[in-house]
Amino acid sequence: MRRSMIAIRFAAFVFALTIFANAQQATDTNTLVPPAPHAKPTHLKHVLVIGETKGFEHDSVPDAMAAIFDMGKESGLWDTTLRTDTELLTKKKLDRNAKNLDYFDAIVFTSTTGELDMDDSQKADMMSFIHDDGKGFVGVHAALDTNYKWPEYGEMIGGWFDQHPWMTFNAPIVNEDPNFPAVRHFPHEFVKYDEIYQPKEWSRDKVNVLLSLDASRLDYNNNPRIHRTDHDFAVAWSKMYGKGRVFYSTLGHTEEAWSDPDIKKMYFEAIKWVLGMTDGSTASHPRPTQP
Secondary structure (H helix, E strand, O other), X not given: OHHHXXXXXXXXXXXXXXXXXXXXXXXXXXXXXXXXXXXXXXXXXXXXXXXXXXXXXXXXXXXXXXHHHHHHHHHOOEEEEEEOOOOOOOOOOOOOOOOOHHHOOEEEEEOOEEOOOOOHHHHHHHHHHHHOOOOEEEEEHHHHOEOOOOHHHHHHHOOEEOOOOXXXXXXXXXXXXXXXXXOOOOOOEEEEEEEOOOEEOOXXXXXXXXXXXXXXXXXXXXXXXXXXXXXXXXXXXXXXXXXXXXXXXXXXXXXXXXXOHHHHHHHHHHHHHHOOOOOOOOOOOOOOOOO
């Protein structure tokens, strides 16, 4: 009887050891097999970032493009297509698996400059994408220094570049619309080291000014670059172009700007806004009284 019990216990031990060894082998094998690839989520929005430069080339263009790519990937809210050409700015069918504007939900111009390589049909398609389809547009810094020979572009974005009177400096900025999602995180008054553009063919009656320079803290002496006699220097604004939402800011000139959490959050929230994920006003308002 005793020998039988010992034999039974030994057999049970051997059986358990065999099961453990097989399980360990399966585990070791599984660690060598890569996981199955996951399909791209179908709920993602699609953002097209254009960094073509036909004029001045900003060193910060790669930083801006990379930051926007990372914003989408880390948040899971959008995927990003990065291009330094304008081939995809069309509604014509493209070959080689290239996506046209019908695929995208928003366009971002990251310090584009000069007259971009776009024919008349591309220009019409891009304006239709925003105005008629209700898709979004975000302009970063030198997006205002772009397409001077294209009147509809200036109407869409709100104006054009007309010098940077103080070059890159500690800009005193006022938050004019703290309820807007892209600037909600800024205090009422703050300073950013950046290059602030002076816009021409621009009127605050046609946009919702979000951020502006504090005119009372600017130096106007011996500065021939100052052309605005009203001293109204907008730093960021929102507007509608037909059915589409448009956001522009002059912030983002420097490479360092794209390591600034405030600047990155502004553009992150701006992209969300033009994608229709958040609400924010585009109604114009009078200039705040400044001392």
